[in-house]
Each structure stands twice: as C-alpha cells, then as structure tokens.
Amino acid sequence: MDDLPAPYLLSLPLHAVTEVYGEAGLRRRFSLELSSFAEAEQVVLQRALRLASRLHREDRRTREPVINHLLRVTLRIMCHYRVRDVEVLAAALLHDSVEDHPRDLAGGEPEDSTSAALGVLARDFGARVAWLVGAVTNPQYDPARDKDEQYREHLVASLGGEPWARLIKVSDFTDNGAGVLYTIGPKVRRAATKYRAVVPLLRELVARPDTPLHDEVKAHIAGQFDRAERRFAAILQPS
Template identity: 60%
Template sequence: MDLPGHLGSMPMHAITEIHGESGLLERFRLEIERFDPPARRRLTAALELAAALHRDDRRVREPYLNHLLRVAIRMMHHYQVRDVDVIVAGLLHDTVEDHPAELAGDLPAGADLRRAALAALADRFGARVARLVAAVTNPEYDPDRDRNTQYREHVAANLEREPWARVIKVSDFTDNGVGIIHTVGPKVLSSAVKYRPLVPVLRDLVARADTPLAEPVKQHIYDQLDLAEERFSAILDAPSDN
C-alpha cells in the first residue's frame, strides 16, 4: 500500500480512518527512526508481541492493535517521550489484563496468573516495564461495589506512586476520551459515564511536579482533557427527548 509522504504529520485518527492499521504501523516506524538500533529492536519486539497477543481482538470498528499503536505514537510524537521502557509498556499495557494466560504459559494449578504474566514480561523486557504495565492494569473488581468507582480509585492510587505510568494512562485515556467520537453503539454512553469522572483526577496528576513531562506537553494534555470533557458533556448532558 502506498502511503503519503505527509503521514508523519497527520492526526492519528485521520490515519486510522484513511489508511487503517497499515498506516499506523508505518507512522510507528517513522517515529522509532529517531531511536538508536537497540531501542528500535526493543520497540519492534514489543509491537510484535502486542500484535500476536491481540491479533483476534477488536475495538468497536477496528483491530485492537490500532489503539495500542496510537497510545505509543502519541507518547513519542506529542509527549516527546524518549524513554524506551515507557513506550514498550504503552504498547503492552493491556496484555496482562486481556491475555495473561498466553503471556504466562503453562502453570501449575492454583498459580497466580497475573503475577506469572508480569514475571514473563519482566523476563522479556525488564522489571521496570513489568512494573509500569502493572500500574495501569485494572484490578479484579469487587462485584458488590460500583465498577467505575473502583476504576477511578485504582487509577488515582496506582498513578500516585508511578509518575511514568501517568504518561501511559493519559495517552490511553486520550485515545478513549477524545476518541469517543469514533465510538459507536452502547459503548458511547458507557465510556462517557466511566471516563468523565477521571478528567479531574488526571488533570491533578499531570500537574504534579514529578510528572516527567515538559510544560508545553502538559498544556497540550490539559487541552485534550478539556476536549474530552466537552465530548462527555455533549453525550451525558444532552436534553432528553422525553
């Protein structure tokens, strides 16, 4: 497939709509050209693992890998992240939650599947990558409590102690929140309900002095959080037809 020379400057959802997964893969390759060969090999290995684990997963209208690519590209391009561990963790941030058995391999009965999956990630990409993935992996929820409340509590607690995990979560949230206009069906409402209360939590975490992002990048993120809030409000606060 021939891709345009200006692919490197196109908005990611525009790339997704026009060129699909192949366009995002090419954009990813353009971004990692800025890294040295060992870093490129690690990033490519993480992408290959994410693609294999999520090969049958879908995200509403698209392959799930598209979401992971956008999370990683956003960190490299918009957030100016050059920390390879963080980008690797961004590509793999849903693997332990969604595919722990495939990561962990054969285990004895009664083994902790998520712990084994994180150990497998640590063996392959290092303990820091596994720790970052753990920080953004949703917990097993208490069925007697509201899931969205537990999700918000989990995000606030885990990101409190992992500044780089905040960067991954903000990119993930932006793809889900600002990108809600690309969602269809019942997920539109459920996503708005889930994510709107997270906006002030993330805004506070990004503003902290130990969040390792430049001030212009933080301002860009604040603008994206504002845009997400506007989109959630348009969905949740729209006048009822009744």
C-alpha cells in the same frame, strides 16, 4: 503504503492516519518514527510490537483491531508527549497485554496468571517495563461495589507514585475518550459516564511537578481534557 511520502505520513494527525490508512498506516508511521532511535532501542520496540501483535491478533474494537489502539497510545507518547524512554514506550505497546491475555502471556494457566504474566514481561523486557504495565493493569474488582468507583480508586493508588505510568494511562484515556465519537447505542452514555468522572483525577496527576512532561505538553493535555469534559457533558445532557 511504502510508496507514500514519509514526510506526508509523518505530518498527519494519528486519527487521520487511522481513518485513511488503517493498521498498515499506523505500522508504517511507527516504523518511520522508530528510525530516529538507536538500533538497540529499535530492536526492543520491534520485539514489543511483535508480542503485542501476537497477543491481540484476534482482538477487535467496534471499528478496528486493538493493535491500532496500542500503536496510537505509543505514538502519542512518542510524538506528542516527546518521550523517547524506550522502556516507557515498550510498556505502552504492552499496556493491555497482562489485563487482556495473562494466560497467553504466561504460557498456561497458573494459579496467579497476572503475576506470572508480569514475570514474563520482566524476564523479556526488564523489571521496569513489567512494573509500568502492572501499574496500568486493572485489578479484579469487588462485584459488590461500584466498578467505576473502584476504577477511580485504582487510578489514584497506582499512578500517584508512578509518574511515568501516568503518561501511559493519559494517552490510553485520550484514545479511549476520543473513541466515544465512534461508538453508538447505549455504550455512548456508559463510556461518557465512566470517563467524565476520571478527567479531574488525571488532570491533577498530569499537573503534578513530578510528571515528566514539558509545561507546553501539559498545557496541550489540559486542553484535551477540556474538550473531553465538554464532549462528555454534551452526551450526558437529558434528551
């Protein structure tokens, strides 16, 4: 992988890096992008990647390790959203850590492992990183109510006042929505049903004046939302 020309790897879309070079390619792409950051910033992001790699070391999706998802979410924010805020990027790498591995992160089984895990992130990466991760961490849902409805309510409540957290959630959504292409069986319709209803909410959040993105980036994301809605509608058409 190290002998692959850097300009070539930097020119590839993230999905192409994933398909052709897998985790090694995404890690190499991350390393190349990181070289333009200050040394102290590189140290923070490398620490965040090491922690994410440790926590998710056994986690897999249908076709790949979860770390691929975390790298793509972060690289998308860095490269396509043009964000160089290191705390936002560290939170993107760690955005699933508290939701998926609160007890591992907190070092035991405390009564409130989510709060304890966020406390560890605040201690090791700062209060803002922990706050951003908390904003994109799904709460425990009421089993007596529709889970998808509660998810949408959580998005509106948690992201409405957190412009920077919106970037993490939108990149996460983009990656998960694209992942529908690689899903088979009943999960396809289930994912399309869940994500189709989320698109209008995220579209409105991205369009807000306080969302910290350039207008052309917002337009690019709007186009991605358009394609996602068409894809989900096609999946959900009656046979």
